[in-house]
Amino acid sequence: MIKEFRLPDLGEGLTESEILSWKVDVGDTVSLNQVIAEVETAKAVVELPSPFAGVIKELHEQPGSVVEVGKPIVSFEVPDDAGTAPSDPAGALPAGPGEHGVETQKREPNLVGYGAVVEGSGRPTRRPRNFAAPVVEPVQTRPVQTRPVETRPVESAPAESAPADRPRSTPPVRKLAKDLSLDLTQVPGSGPGGLITREDVLGFARHHEEPAAAQHGAPAVSGTRQGERETRTPIKGVRKYTAAAMVQSAFTAPHATEFLTVDVTPSLELLARLKSRREFTGLKLTPLTLAAKAVLVALRRNPALNSHWDEEHQEIVTYNYVNLGIAAATPRGLTVPNIKDADTMPLPQLAQALTALAETARAGKTTPAELSGGTISITNIGVFGIDAGTPILNPGEAAILGLGAVRTLPWEWRGEVALRQVITLSLSFDHRLVDGEQGSRFLADVGAILAEPGMVLTMV
Known part of the structure; x- marks a missing residue:
């Protein structure tokens, strides 16, 4: 029996994915949940597990092809009595004979990090995540062509x-x-x-x-091949998703931005002391670590900044937890993975989570789940030497804090002018959800904690 596997929705209602590489070839025998391909969605690079146990009959798409959800990508030859993974009852593709007389499989609800359900187990089996982040280079895309499933000799690859x-x-x-x-x-x-x-x-x-x-007596061309005067890069993957999200955010939520410059010398002195303590051994401690903790403390006093405008239901949703997003610049573009329930973490655990988040993002292993569900974000523009900016809100969130570069500047201190470590904070917020007073109080609380970490004792 021939079964077609159609590209599933890999989470968050994504409509297309790019085939990065096949882990199998025509004629290979695969087992249930074996990784058969690596694909790039608009948010992450993920592994695609096999929904069948059988033999690869045909690969419908080539690496580099951008495929719409629901399109066939691979055909399997499976025993007549082989079971299939249960399909998503909501929005599933119709089962039955396909275009060429083969049976098509209903769309899986979500295969990211999970395989098909093993018959009798009642739950999906986990696979160890172990893939290297590919270096995705811009190329011209070709129209996606779906080849019919038919019996013919397989051409040998070069x-x-x-x-x-x-x-x-x-x-x-x-x-x-x-x-x-x-x-x-x-x-x-x-x-x-x-x-x-x-x-x-x-x-x-x-x-x-x-x-x-x-x-041949022709002039050499410096920099590019002769005749190449411009480079065109297809808009896809993370860049395409980020652009759409930023446009939606900028033209949906009325942004307001406030700035506060703070003497953070006491915070930097605290970081130096913490590095010598046993519970922080081996942990990376930076101004971002303390800024993240300051945001979590300030949210307890200013919950409006940890909320969401639900347009469909005409409700304001105030979260009683904090999934703290950290904007990360990666080779694939800007991503904002978040730390789940960051408000429950003591400082050593938060520092460890921040380090793991950054390493995972740089390696290209951030999953769609880690990119979803954020409630408030921080963007650390200071690492690029930038003092301040007007951050655009991560869609669905009420606020984002920009953390500027630490500068040594003349500053008023104890009635005199002294050289101090100074930072500028930039807070953008959704003015539908956050009034100017609420935003100002939140920013002042964050600044007060960074200016004098002991102030946190008066806030909890």
Whole structure:
């Protein structure tokens, strides 16, 4: 029996995903929940588990293809009595004969980090998450073509693309090399573990074009190949999602932004003392650590900033928990993963969670679940040497705090002018949910804690 597996909704109602790589090939025998592909959604790179145990009959899409949810991506040959994963009753695709007489599978409700339900278990089985973050390079996309399922000889792949022979690279980089008529085996890789990057390919092409141009009396082109005067990058993945979310936020929620400059010398002195304490051994302590704790304390006194405007139900939802979002710049673009129930964490646990969040984001392993459900966010623009800005709200949240760079400046201190460590805080909030007084009190509380950490004793 031939069964088609259609691309499922990988969470948060996403409408499309890009096939980054296949972990299987035609003719491979796979088991239930075995990882068969790595795909990139608008939020994260995730592994796709097999909903069937059987033999791979056909791969309908190639790496680099952007596929709409519900489109067939792979066909399996399974025994007639093989069970399938239960389908999502709400919004599932109709079961029955497909376009070419094959049985199509109903859409899975969510396969991110989980596999299909094993018959008789009543619950999905977890798989260990163990994948490396791919380096996704911008390339021109091609129209998605769905091939019919039919019996025909399978063409052998070129030797360059054979997994056992080809150099380490990503599908977009291999496509670029093919477009430039380059042999990837001749290109040295500068990425982790010898990974060949887009820059490696372009640099190799320039190096070999200039001697050829000189030999034929043609002028060498510096910087790009001759005739290339611009670079076009498809808008997809995280960049596409971020752009849509920021536009929606900016033109839906009326933003107001306030600024406060604070002497944080006492906070930095506290951080230096904490690093010598046993409970903080091995933990990364930065101004962001104390700022995050200050936000959590200030929210207890100013709950309006931890709320959500529910337009559909015409309600203001005030959260009694805090999922603290931290804006992270990653190679794939801006993401805002959040720390669940951060308000329940003591400072050492919060510091550990912040470090883990940053490492996971940089490695490209942030899951859609970690990107969803945030209630308030912090963006640490100070790491780029920026003093202040007007942050745009993460959609669905009432406030975001911008943390500026720590500067050594002349400052009034105890009636005199002294050099002090100073920082500027930028608070943007949804003026539908937060009045100016509420926003000002919250920002003043955060500033007071950072200016004198002992003030927290008067607030809890």
